[in-house]
Amino acid sequence: xxxxxxxxxxxxxxxxxxxxxxxxxxxxxxxxxxxxxxxxxxxxxxxxxxxxxxxxxxxxxxxxxxxxxxxxxxxxxxxxxxxxxxxxxxxxxxxxxxxxxxxxxxxxxxxxxxxxxxxxxxxxxxxxxxxxxxxxxxxxxxxxxxxxxxxxxxxxxxxxxxxxxxxxxxxxxxxxxxxxxxxxxxxxxxxxxxxxxxxxxxxxxxxxxxxxxxxxxxxxxxxxxxxxxxxxxxxxxxxxxxxxxxxxxxxxxxxxxxxxxxxxxxxxxxxxxxxxxxxxxxxxxxxxxxxxxxxxxxxxxxxxxxxxxxxxxxxxxxxxxxxxxxxxxxxxxxxxxxxxxxxxxxxxxxxxxxxxxxxxxxxxxxxxxxxxxxxxxxxxxxxxxxxxxxxxxxxxxxxxxxxxxxxxxxxxxxxxxxxxxxxxxxxxxxxxxxxxxxxxxxxxxxxxxxxxxxxxxxxxxxxxxxxxxxxxxxxxxxxxxxxxxxxxxxxxxxxxxxxxxxxxxxxxxxxxxxxxxxxxxxxx
Amino acid sequence: xxxxxxxxxxxxxxxxxxxxxxxxxxxxxxxxxxxxxxxxxxxxxxxxxxxxxxxxxxxxxxxxxxxxxxxxxxxxxxxxxxxxxxxxxxxxxxxxxxxxxxxxxxxxxxxxxxxxxxxxxxxxxxxxxxxxxxxxxxxxxxxxxxxxxxxxxxxxxxxxxxxxxxxxxxxxxxxxxxxxxxxxxxxxxxxxxxxxxxxxxxxxxxxxxxxxxxxxxxxxxxxxxxxxxxx
Numbered sequence: 001x002x003x004x005x006x007x008x009x010x011x012x013x014x015x016x017x018x019x020x021x022x023x024x025x026x027x028x029x030x031x032x033x034x035x036x037x038x039x040x041x042x043x044x045x046x047x048x049x050x051x052x053x054x055x056x057x058x059x060x061x062x063x064x065x066x067x068x069x070x071x072x073x074x075x076x077x078x079x080x081x082x083x084x085x086x087x088x089x090x091x092x093x094x095x096x097x098x099x100x101x102x103x104x105x106x107x108x109x110x111x112x113x114x115x116x117x118x119x120x121x122x123x124x125x126x127x128x129x130x131x132x133x134x135x136x137x138x139x140x141x142x143x144x145x146x147x148x149x150x151x152x153x154x155x156x157x158x159x160x161x162x163x164x165x166x167x168x169x170x171x172x173x174x175x176x177x178x179x180x181x182x183x184x185x186x187x188x189x190x191x192x193x194x195x196x197x198x199x200x201x202x203x204x205x206x207x208x209x210x211x212x213x214x215x216x217x218x219x220x221x222x223x224x225x226x227x228x229x230x231x232x233x234x235x236x237x238x239x240x241x242x243x244x245x246x247x248x249x250x251x252x253x254x255x256x257x258x259x260x261x262x263x264x265x266x267x268x269x270x271x272x273x274x275x276x277x278x279x280x281x282x283x284x285x286x287x288x289x290x291x292x293x294x295x296x297x298x299x300x301x302x303x304x305x306x307x308x309x310x311x312x313x314x315x316x317x318x319x320x321x322x323x324x325x326x327x328x329x330x331x332x333x334x335x336x337x338x339x340x341x342x343x344x345x346x347x348x349x350x351x352x353x354x355x356x357x358x359x360x361x362x363x364x365x366x367x368x369x370x371x372x373x374x375x376x377x378x379x380x381x382x383x384x385x386x387x388x389x390x391x392x393x394x395x396x397x398x399x400x401x402x403x404x405x406x407x408x409x410x411x412x413x414x415x416x417x418x419x420x421x422x423x424x425x426x427x428x429x430x431x432x433x434x435x436x437x438x439x440x441x442x443x444x445x446x447x448x449x450x451x452x453x454x455x456x457x458x459x460x461x462x463x464x465x466x467x468x469x470x471x472x473x474x475x476x477x478x479x480x481x482x483x484x485x486x487x488x489x490x491x492x493x494x495x496x497x498x499x500x501x502x503x504x505x506x507x508x509x510x511x512x513x514x515x516x517x518x519x520x521x522x523x524x
Numbered sequence: 525x526x527x528x529x530x531x532x533x534x535x536x537x538x539x540x541x542x543x544x545x546x547x548x549x550x551x552x553x554x555x556x557x558x559x560x561x562x563x564x565x566x567x568x569x570x571x572x573x574x575x576x577x578x579x580x581x582x583x584x585x586x587x588x589x590x591x592x593x594x595x596x597x598x599x600x601x602x603x604x605x606x607x608x609x610x611x612x613x614x615x616x617x618x619x620x621x622x623x624x625x626x627x628x629x630x631x632x633x634x635x636x637x638x639x640x641x642x643x644x645x646x647x648x649x650x651x652x653x654x655x656x657x658x659x660x661x662x663x664x665x666x667x668x669x670x671x672x673x674x675x676x677x678x679x680x681x682x683x684x685x686x687x688x689x690x691x692x693x694x695x696x697x698x699x700x701x702x703x704x705x706x707x708x709x710x711x712x713x714x715x716x717x718x719x720x721x722x723x724x725x726x727x728x729x730x731x732x733x734x735x736x737x738x739x740x741x742x743x744x745x746x747x748x749x750x751x752x753x754x755x
Contacts, residue, residue, distance in 0.1 A: 292623040296612075303611040375607035380573065380596045381672060387624060521575065 004121065005129035011119070012111055016055060017048030060141040067098075068142075073149045079213045084155035085221040086213055088163070091146075092224055093209035095167050097202045099174040100194070104134050106178060107191040108255045116252055123249035128242060135172065139164040159225060166228045169235020176238045179245055188254045293387070297394035301402075304367055308360060308402050315358050315406040323413035330421055341421035344414065345429075348436065348493045349486035351410070355440040356480040358406050361448025362473070364399055369458050377522050385517035392453060392512060399445045407441030424490070432494035439501035447476065450508040453516040458523060465523035525551040525587050527594065527676055527706050529732075532581030534564070534571055541567050543730030545581070549676075549706045554698060556721030557710040560753055563727045565710045569678045573601045585675060594676070600669035604681040606661035610654035614644065614664055617653060621668055629671060642667045643693055659690040666694060670701060677701065679709045683716060695720055714749060718742055726752055 021044060072090045079086055105127065112130075115121045142164035150160035178189040189198075212218065219227075288298040301308055330337055376382040411434045418424060418433065451473070457466035464470065486493075532545040541564040549555055559565045570576045572583060574596055583594035609617060618635050626632075633641075639649050642663050653661065662682060669677060679698070683691045698707060698720065708725075711717050717724060724735040726749065733752065737745050 292620070295616075295623065296620045299616060300611055371611050372609050375609050378601065378603055378607045379668065380599050380601060380674070381621075381625070383574075384596060 001125055001129045004125040005133060007121065008111070008115055008126055008130050008133075011115055013049060013052050015111065015114075016052040017045055020048040020051045060137045061144070064138075064141040065145050068145045068149050073153065075210070076153060080216060084150070084153055084159070085218050085224065087150055087153035087155050088159065088221060088224045088228075089213060089218045090209050091163060092166075092219065092227065093205045095170045096205035097209070098167075099171045100198050100202055100205075101191075103171070103175055103178065103189070103191050105131055105175045106189045106251075106255065108252075112252060113256045116249065117256065123252055124246065127248045127252070131175075131242070135168045138168045138171065142167055159221075159228070162225075162228055162232065165232050165235070169232045169238065172235045172238035172242070173231065176241050179241075179247070179251075182251055183245075183247060188251055190255050293390040293394050297391060297398060300368070300372055301398050304371070307363055307367055308398075309405075311360060311363075312402050312405050316409045319406060319409045319413060323409075323417065326417055327420065330417070337421045341418065341423075344418045344421065345424060345490055346487040348433065348490050348497075349483040349488055351414075351437060352440060352483040352497075353480045354410070355407065355437065355444055356476070358410075359403050359441065359444035359448070361399060361403065361445050364402070365448050365452040368395070368452070369456075373456075374458065374522075377520075383517070383521060388517055388520055389513060392449070392516065396446065396449055399449055400442055403441045403445045404438065407438055411435075411437035426491055429490045429494075432498070433490050436490075436494035436497040439498045443497075443501040443504060446505045446508055450512055453512050453520050456520045456523065525585065525675060525704075525706065528582075528584040528586055529572075530582045530584070532568075532571060532578060532583075534567055534576070534578040534581075536567075541730060542571070542578070542581075545730075545732050547725070547732040547734075548586075549708060551675075551704060551706050552702055553722040554702050554707040554709055554720060556717030556724045557708055557727060558712075558714065558717055558724060558749060558753070559710075559727035561712075564730065565727055566680060568727060568732075569601065569680055569708075569710065572676070572678060573599050597672075598675045600672055600674035600677040602662075602665055602669055602677065602679045602682045604684060606658065606665040608653045608656070608661050608664050610652065613650050613652055614639070614656070615649050617664065618667070618671075621671065625672065630673070638667060638671065642670075642697070659686045662686060662694070663690065666697060670697065674705070676706045676708070679707065681711050682709075684711070684713070714746060718745065724749065728753055728755070 068091075071094060072087060075090065076086055112126075115126050116123050143161070146163040147157065147160045150163065151157065182188050189195075194202075286299070286302045288295045288302070290298050326340070330340060381387060414437065415430050415434050418430070424430070451469065455466050455469040455472065457464045457469035459465045527549040529545055529547045529549075532542050533540070534542040545568070557565055557568075567576070571578045571581070572594070584591050585594050585598060612620070615635055618638060622629065622632065622635070636649070639646075644660070644663060644667075648656070648660065653664065656664070666682070683694055686694065698709070701707065702722075709717070709721055724737060724745070726733045726735060735745065735749060735752065740748070
């Protein structure tokens with residue numbers, strides 16, 4: 001088994017190292033310096049191995065730290081009392097949800113496919129060596145943080161040491177249940193497609209974890225410890241069960257070759273493409289009475305209403321609901337008026353992030369490529385500047401209109417909320433607030449479409465090939481996220497937003513008209 | 525009309541795929557482009573179709589009246605994997621295409637006449653293209669290229685995955701199109717090249733070489749092609 005473990009480590013390592021070199025080659029400007037021969041460069045391979053080890057360390061420790069810190073340690077002060085039993089109670093139930101969400105054994109991944117089917121490694125040996133490796137990392141990764149946060153939460157040290165073993169044992173027992181289920185019923189569990197029952201159990205665990213302490217019902221520490229010990233003993237028995245089990249290859253044959261894992265749909269890009277293609281409305285009664293570019297675009301928008309207009313309408317209804325709730329709340333509890341009012345007067349930058357989140361631009365562009373431009377760009381006529389720019393105009397109009405519906409609702413709702421919570425001394429705040437939200441919406445609509453036209457990132461196989469596109473999207477996200485922390489009065493920020501949006505739109509539209517005929521083609 | 529290619533060079537990083545191609549294609553002929561896997565047939569087509577940049581080279585369309593650079597609208601490109609907008613029905617796709625080419629199509633026919641020509645059945649004309657079979661999508665791709673009436677038609681293994689009936693229909697369409705056009709047909713299948721094409725051109729070691737098939741039996745021609753490709 002150790003030999004199999006070494007082989008599986010080598011496969012993963014080679015995969016990570018090559019991914020590392022490939023990522024270097026994708027960097028704008030610098031990437032061009034790197035040649036293909038680099039894949040055989042020993043020094044770079046060693047560097048890549050270091051990178052691989054760092055990734056391994058991060059995945060072993062960082063995730064566990066964040067999990068315990070955010071989902072348990074930060075939550076504890078919200079409860080009326082927070083002795084050690086609360087910490088153990090939360091971890092005890094959350095582990096249940098985590099074990100169902102992340103079985104590892106039933107997660108169809110590329111490594112498993114390559115090892116068991118391409119390289120024809122022994123399925124049982126590979127699965128078990130890989131799984132034990134993972135469980136060992138669970139114990140090692142959790143240990144420092146259950147000790148740290150456990151001791152800070154007044155949990156006895158020996159229980160802190162026991163907890164990582166409990167987590168691993170619980171995971172093993174859940175897998176034993178799924179393996180036995182397959183043996184008895186022939187039903188295979190696929191981690192990526194959990195059945196309703198699994199979701200119900202997760203909900204149950206979450207309610208028990210967070211809900212019970214809220215009403216001051218917490219498992220006594222003595223009971224928790226008994227349960228932990230029982231699970232750990234069960235986990236040891238589980239290891240024997242895993243050792244005896246023989247149907248691993250059968251199971252992987254099903255989950256690695258079913259609809260989500262056959263070779264054609266093997267990579268994420270194809271999965272993504274399939275998902276976007278499912279968004280096409282098959283109703284051929286949808287018609288358009290326009291002609292030319294407007295005809296083409298209108299049919300696209302109507303046949304993609306599920307991911308375009310219907311989605312925007314859903315967001316609008318959610319907003320109406322939120323504003324309705326806030327209105328009733330404000331009128332019922334007038335003491336909150338002043339607080340909400342003061343927040344509204346300086347929180348406009350916050351809405352940059354909200355507008356970024358509700359804007360459908362990125363999804364629209366993805367659908368445009370996967371379901372339309374991917375095929376149309378192979379036709380010479382479609383790449384002619386006249387066709388390209390005419391269609392761009394039609395698309396821009398549609399994207400702006402789709403996004404304006406929720407934006408208009410949000411803008412109106414905010415103005416109304418500002419008014420009923422006491423208003424503002426500067427009358428201009430109302431129109432500025434209203435128009436700045438609309439300006440943000442138009443800005444994001446233009447931004448996503450312009451990025452798409454100027455950097456068209458996809459190739460014939462629908463893979464994203466432009467690192468610049470990724471960087472630009474990442475920078476947009478970071479900028480919007482940064483805005484969450486800014487507090488500026490409505491008038492100042494609103495005026496700046498409106499001016500910036502107008503300027504940005506003008507410049508970017510100029511750039512599209514100037515450069516898109518050269519840049520908007522399939523990447524190679 | 526002639527398509528003149530001069531000194532075409534294309535490299536991918538350190539690997540030079542096309543090493544100074546000089547060749548002249550003539551109208552009224554179907555050229556069978558043969559080459560081994562990775563010899564650069566698709567790269568050659570992509571350069572002609574302005575899909576990828578290349579280091580050096582010119583493409584000129586030589587006519588009785590004038591010599592001019594090859595433009596995007598002179599080229600039709602039929603790919604081995606048919607690409608059609610799947611959210612449209614066949615009729616809608618054709619309507620859009622005819623709408624935006626209204627001023628360029630010489631003898632415009634009705635949409636149904638085009639379907640008849642390409643043997644697309646009535647019940648299939650209002651179906652979404654996403655529900656079309658591979659062969660049907662291929663027919664649509666070919667039909668659009670045919671209506672656009674480009675001077676040069678590039679065909680990248682378009683018949684490889686078609687059933688025998690559709691493949692035969694497509695061969696007839698290609699033969700009917702060759703008058704006044706230059707057709708360059710890339711394939712791996714030697715039999716297909718020999719039966720359909722008027723001229724055989726080999727892409728080997730980065731250059732194009734025409735095989736003179738006059739006074740040669742099919743077997744002699746096959747042997748000669750194999751010999752040239754394994755040099």
